[in-house]
Amino acid sequence: MSIATTISEVGGDTEPTLTDAPRRGSKIIRDILSSPGSALSAAYIVLVLCMAVFAPLIVKLSGWGPYAFDEAAIDPNMGGVPVGSLGGISSDHWFGVEPVNGRDIFARIVYGARASMVIALASTALTTLMGVIFGLVAGYFGGIADTIISRLMEFLMAFPALIFMIAILSALPADNRQYLLVLVISVFGWPYLARVVRGQTLSLKQREFVESARASGAASSQVIFREILPNLLPTIIVMTTLAIPGYIGTEAGLSFLGVGVVPPTPSWGQMIAASTNWYSVDPMFFIFPGLFLFMLVLSFMVLGERVRRVVEVGEISS
Amino acid sequence: MTNSQRDQTLDQPADRPMLSVRDLTVAFPTAKATNEVVHHLSFDLPPGGALGIVGESGSGKSMTSLAIMNLLPPGATRSGSIVFRDTELTALREPAMRTVRGSRIAMIFQDPLSCLNPYYTVGDQIAEAYRAHRHGVSRRQAHRVAIESMERVHIRDAARRVNYYPHQFSGGMRQRVMIAMALSMEPELIIADEPTTALDVTVQAQILGLLTEIRENTGAGLILITHDLAVVSETTDQIIVMRHGDLVESGPVEQIFSEPRADYTRMLLDAVPRIDDAIDDMRTLPSSAAHETPTEGARL
Amino acid sequence: MTDTEPLLVARNLVKEFPVSGTGGLFRRDKTFRAVDDVSLEVGYRETLALVGESGSGKSTVARMLARLINPTSGTVILDGTDVTSLSGAKLHDFRSSVQVVFQDPFSSLNPRHSVEELVTAPLRYQGRQIPGGARAFTRELMERVGLDPTWSGRHPAQFSGGQAQRVGIARALAVQPKLVICDEAVSALDVSVQAQIINLLRSLQREEGFSYVFIAHDLAVVRQIATRVAVMTQGQVVEIGSRDEVFDHPQHEYTRTLLAAIPRINPRWEARRRHLERAKAEAAS
């Protein structure tokens, strides 16, 4: 009796702290958006997403479609330079027009957001799927499956991806380029996630809770989906968010080099490529797509970093 | 060493203590609140004495040792007084404190693998400490000191093993290397923070024996920090018991173990499983976990 | 203990692990024999402690007994049935007879699952009905291991080490096992908590009547809980016998070394403390 009371006396504080419990999704999102930088980034990403989704509507409002030539807006005598200052910015053409053909830059930026977002998000989805599956299989089952997948990953990562992407894309026919872009980006992109997933699976597999699940009679699929996958989620979320800016950059880069989105479909990278010959006379032509592209990549980077800190380090809003 | 010897050393009138800690408080101030991990701790260590600091996890025992060395993690503050042989350590600036660290007070940590730098040979790491405190010592001299120190902690074939990297040693051998490093400077005080926690019992017995041997040979003082009551009972002659940053009780070992005054000490003593004892002793402890707090209970 | 058949019999267990990266260019694969011909018996309602230092092979034996790894050779017989090569439904039956409590509860409990998910997982994995529904079942188990049943929605990180280990014990109890293997189950806990968990394990054994295989490096803890003790070193059992026999009259040299190395509180001081406390208690009453 005496000892029992002693212990409850010395036990003190009975209410455990709740900070270390897995947080709910809504709380995590609140934590992520609590920093001004990431909130701004998220807002910009939402804006670009809206541009992509509602492109036809927006273009209707602005009055000019992405493929319409406005010959009145350029000066054929000056070699096709837009009429007016700042690349022809006017109430008609909010961001001015392209030199030579007079297409509306605003409309092409709005439609360009589609190419950027669709290709980046589709690539992200595909790489995540491939990366998680291959990483899990390699890490959990080991043996021959691991050897084959690991070799394949090394092979793909040792590859000069950009040059190879250029080579493949230039060799393949240009129809269905979008699908091809997604495929090529994903084929070279998945090993980076798979490597991390594999490593984490290997270490999670060593953790005793996996052993205890097996001791409780769990089948491999149950161990993978109920025990391991939930613990991989933070990593997958972080890696995925941090991968998006890379894919946006890759798409734009490939389009810039002429092996990406096929003209006349607008893409920011392609617009920047077209502007290289004009930057000294019409800087606005490259400033708009350059700025939109830079801001989008930056926003995803800032947001991704914030997601990483919130999810991995457990940083919370104060 | 026999108990009668130990009793004699205890009965000697303590002359000027070698280390005197008064009102030591260690805190982690944050924007909202100040989290104190050691509150107003005071104790003395007689010259050549051996003091055990015992406590469960979260008791502040390790923070106390880091506070003496002024090696607290960033963000921590300390206040109070720490007098070591007439020097007020809290008043020393960093360059002056560096001449005390390693040279006059040496420290041995838990987990020797992570405490040794994997990129350098153990000899290099012992010699580096020696050269830092003895100016104008050549590399060869320092190398020889490293070999000698390793021989003193009974590492066989020291002349060859001095060129080994930490990962080439076993856990017990790595801890010997850490002790050799501490010894190389002939320190007046050795602070050992859980030096045997990661080791097997047979190795633990060797390391504890080694610490006692060194103390007898060099007359250095020892502060042994541990969660293991049986370890302090065999190795030290004074004990302080800590809990949640507070001093619960202090005194000579025999007194703490035979006439504990604090309830907490009694509870701890009751909880220690006995190798030689009857089985039913612990039945009086409750089996409910309602009173445990998340901060204690695990030293994982 | 009794003259009936023991609950578990392990005969001539051997486990070899391949060692890679040894030898020169044209090396042959070498193996390391972690467990070398170990035979054990565990009786009903008995606690067999397996003690030894790191690398002695005790945990490998435990994993073979739990069928977490397969022995290189040897057999494991539970309740008269050879379980060494069970699979499928038979293995599920075995899994509900033998459960494991691991050393580090924060590693052995999935951090993403709540207590309810953790405790009912063995039943779900074995495709069995949860008697009385998940919520009530969890609460009842939590009470039995001394946890507040209102905490059933909490996650492992919200518990202290001792509390989390109780969750681990509750999970083992969920399938009503005949044998619980405790692999260093109290080694990572503070002494005061350790004592409570030992008490819990003992009282559960009295109530439920299962057997323990108790793996530990701390001989003092073993003395508190074991009925029989097997001492292992370098993959072999060097001594096996009743607890008091092994502790008081160790036969093997290694056992003696091990026992001698354990730090002890001076028995004179202990006796004095007991005496003084008894006197104080008498004076108070």
Next chain:
Amino acid sequence: MTRQVLKRLAGMVVVLLLVCLFTYVIFFVLSPDPAVQICGKNCTPAKIDQIRDNLGLNRPFWAQFWTFLSGLFVGRTYGEGIQCSAPCLGYSFQSSQSVTSMMVQRFPVSLTVAVGAAVLWLLAGLVSGLIGAINEGKFIDRFISGLTFAGMSIPNYVLALVLQFVLVVTLRWLPFPQAVAFGDDPVQWFLNFLMPWIVLAVGYAASYTRLTRANVIEALQENYVRTARSKGLRPSVVWRRHALRPALTPIVTIFGMDFAGLLGGAVITETVFGLNGIGKMASDAITKNDQPVIMGVTLLAAFLVVVGNMVVDLVYTAIDPRVRIGASA
């Protein structure tokens, strides 16, 4: 050690063979018929067939692949008269030149671009990473961190255009880049290459800054740093020996890979600035659909990366004692 090297070498050969095969399959299947290109205008099917026969294009795939492989080592001939000496990576019928000789001409420019950029980004990355780590959490750290985000986010062709617009067109501080030889005019050489170097280095510098900062901060939290301080070592020694060495060692690996990747041509930078390196050669070949050149550049880049990978592994083995010397002897 020897065994490790041999094993790596064998692995490298396998990877290179796979790269060759993979690349060859793709171009074998997809490339336009070189016979048609050679045949030119007044062409008849018979004539094409004759050329095909001449070039060995009617032989089975494996035979052609074998010819290609052996061409890498002993050279080969295309039909009559066109000699391609070893290592023969192919023959560009459009430029009437072997791919290898085209590369040899262009390699110095790519090398100059890569080396200059590497020096820049290493300097900038390590220095600003260290400054960030020393001042963790302070204004300067956050400022650098903000810059690294911008640096990693700006696509290098956008940066190239911005720099050209500002430095060349508006301020007229720099000339428009041309590949001036160092021997001709060192100052002009430097000024001409400065912009390509900066453009190429910015992204790498940003990620090296973040890497250095993170590694140093992590190393400072190691227990052995605490041990070093407990020995009474001077802060400069603690930093140099116990924080920087472990923090910077992994960067060697990454640097080796990045640098090897660049030697195979910085496609975008060279294209934007019109520098005649291997990258520009690749992008020109894409425009002209000159498949042998694209394939050659791909193979070269893969070769450089694979070899770089191996060199890095060996260097790492030499500088990390845990890898060099196995566990307890």
